[in-house]
Amino acid sequence: MGTTKVEQASEAYIDESVSFESLQLDPRLLQAVKSNGFLHPTLIQSHAIPLALQQKRDIIAKAATGSGKTLAYLIPVIQTILDYKETLQDGNDDKNQTLGIILVPTRELASQVFAVLEKMTLYCSKDIRSLNISSDISNSVLNTLLLEKPEIIVATPAKLVNLLETNTAAISLDELRFLVIDEVDLVLTFGYEEDLSKIAQYLPLKKNLQTFLMSATLNDDIQNLKQQFCRFPAILKFNDDEISKDQNKLAQYYVKTGEFDKFLLCYVIFKLGLIKGKTLVFVNNIDRGYKLKLVLEQFGIKSCILNSELPINSRQHIVDQFNKNLFHILIATDETNYTKEEENEVAQEEGRAKNEEAPQKDNKKEKMNKYREYGVSRGVDFKNVSCVLNFDLPTTAKSYVHRVGRTARAGKSGTALSFVVPRKEYGKHKPSMCTTAAKDEKILSRIIKQQSKLGLELQPYSFDKSQVEGFRYRMEDGFRAVTQVAIREARIKELKHELLMSEKLKRHFEENPQELQSLRHDKELHPARVQQHLKRVPTYLLPEPLRESKTPKLGFVPFHKNNKRAKKGKVQKRKGGKVDPLKSFK
Structure with a gap:
């Protein structure tokens, strides 16, 4: 497989007044940067890199x-390690030490950061070796890799804590020079505070450690991390609001609709091709994802599932195939628990103080622990997404921002469409009901307020309901076939299939990357009875503009086809198949 380049940043963030040559980087690092197509650093890079390299400051950065x-943060870490290696003598036994730790909230993001890290160390791989310990590898293999003492380790906080507590001989942080916590707000949202406190006990003194705290948002919770890990940090905040007003090409719409009509609108949108390009569909639980996939299968619409139940290798491969345009509809389950953010939003509405905390139930904490290493609305690098479809509206305005941020990236345009269930429509159709829809109207009002502060507008999407109604009976027919038993069977079938494929991904495809295309994740599950006639849309149901384009112009069609006309001199048969003796007699 060919190598893929690091995704370019939006032109709105490029700082053309600075070049990478002026940052005095190592020639090997500079070559890696240029080979990935970077000519000028972005605003955050042009500010953070000199502060980290020349002034040795800790960095707390907020950027979109x-x-x-x-x-x-990768460029300063790599550059400083290269400088450190040059000061060591060739025969020094301490030349190979773990010098940098990069902590990220999810396994998917760990894989992405590790991939970028490998590209940046391509020309200095002998001096800087890296390891992603969050990948799905056995403990014996991991211990072997750790014996080589990689200079940079990428991990989730939970994985690093587990390694430090269970296998202290495999890793030592005594010589650690760098600690990076990427997507800090998401790390805190996922409930990693306790893990970070445990990691702090293994770290060397602050004076020997340089820290990077990177996030898309900064809140009060980051102050604890600042006191815990930083000495004298430089805090960088970029006014992304102004950039958004001028450069944001995201068109945002919402549709108020009933619960069953969500499925109806999805069918019409995808079957008639009303959305061009790739679509990322968000649902709020795993069953909803499979229900939507099975309903779309009834009409011959292929889609793929992404959720926390699937093995990490399969999830990474699904994202990779989606980015390579092998399928165009990805149904992602957003299981991120934004309980604390939701309480803060409610507190703001009611005029209470932000720091007033409501009691939290233990079962929510257990659910957080279950899914905290999986996150799809943040961190995962989805490329060239044309539309984000919020099939289920998120539970907080913050989560909405993270979801729609998957499109309209790097200066490209995009669309966000959200389905909103009015309070009076909630619970009317039990089979299609989602419990989070009870608060849709409240969440929508918060989202509209939030977007208006950024100078953006969320517009109602209007469509001709009469043209959609013609498809209702077909949707009712297809929806009835997708029972709860069918969903459960599909869930088990998909999980078994992906587990087998994950083993293949881990063993076989490392040696045979050319066969990676043989695995397709958008195959039909077929646990429900598929009615073939539903896959074709009758012409009379199509809107007038589409009806004309879909109807082929055949020209003159004769009443009889030439190949079926009776030819002279040949025996004619009756309808019953018997030969007429009068015509066949000689």
Whole structure:
């Protein structure tokens, strides 16, 4: 497989007044940067890199998705390690030590950061070796890799804590020079505070450690991390609101509709091709994702599932195939628990103080622990997404921002469409009901307020309901076939299939990357009875503009086809198949 380049940042974030040559980087690092197509650093890079390299300051940075935060900390880390290696003598036994730790909230983001890290160390791989310990590898293999003492380790906080507590001989942080916590707000949202406190006990003194705290948003919770890990940090905040007003090409719409009509609108949108390009569909739980996939299968619409139940290798491969345009509809389950953010939003509405905390139930904490290493609305690098469809509206305005941020990236245009269930429509159709829809109207009002503060507008999407109604009976027919039993069977079938494929991904495809295309994740599950006639849309149901384009112009069609005309001299048969003796007699 060919190598893929690091995704370019939006032109709105590029700082053309500075070049990478002026940052006095190692020639090998500079060559890696240029080979990935970077000519000028972004705003955050041009500010953070000199502060980290020349002044040795800790960095706390707030910048939007796509602004180049990853290279803003990778370049200083790599450059400083290269400088450190040059000061060591060739025979020094301490030449190989773990010098940098990069913590990220999810396994998917760990894989992405590790991929960028490998590209940046391509020409200095002998001096800087890296390891992603969050990948799905066995403990024996991991211990072997750790014996080589990689200079940079990428991990989730939970994985690093587990390694430090269970296998202290495999890793030592005594010589650690760098600690990076990427997507800090998401790390805190996922409930990693306790893990970070445990990691702090293994770290060397602050004076020997340089820290990078990177995030798309900064809140009060980050102050604890600042006191815990930083000495004298430089705090960088970029006014992304102004950039958004001028450069944001995201068109945002919402549709108020009933619960069953969500499925109806999805069918019409995808079957008639009303959305061009790739679509990322968000649902709020795993069953909803499979229900939507099975309903779309009834009409011959292919889609793919992404959720926390699937093995990490399969999830990474699904994202990779989606980015390579092998399928165009990805149904992603957003299981991120934004309980604390939701309480803060409610507190703001009611005029209460932000720091007033409501009691939290233990079962929510257990659910957080279950899914905290999986996150799809943040961190995962979905490329060239044309539309984000919020099939289920998120539970907070903050989560909405993270979801729609998957499109309209790097200066490209995009569309966000959200389905909103009015309170009076909630619960009317039990089979299609989602419990989170009870608060849709409240969440929508918060989202509209939030977007208006940024100078953006969320517009109601109007469509001709009469043209959609013609498809209702077909949707009712297809929806009835997708029972709860069918969903459960599909869930088990998909999980078994992906587990087998994950083993293949882990063993076989490392040696045979050319066969990677043989695995397709958008195959039909077929646990429900598929009615073939539903896959074709009758012409009379199509809107007038589409009806004309879909109807082929055949020209003159004769009443009889030439190949079926009776030819002279041949025996004619009756309808019953018997030969007429009068005509066949000689």
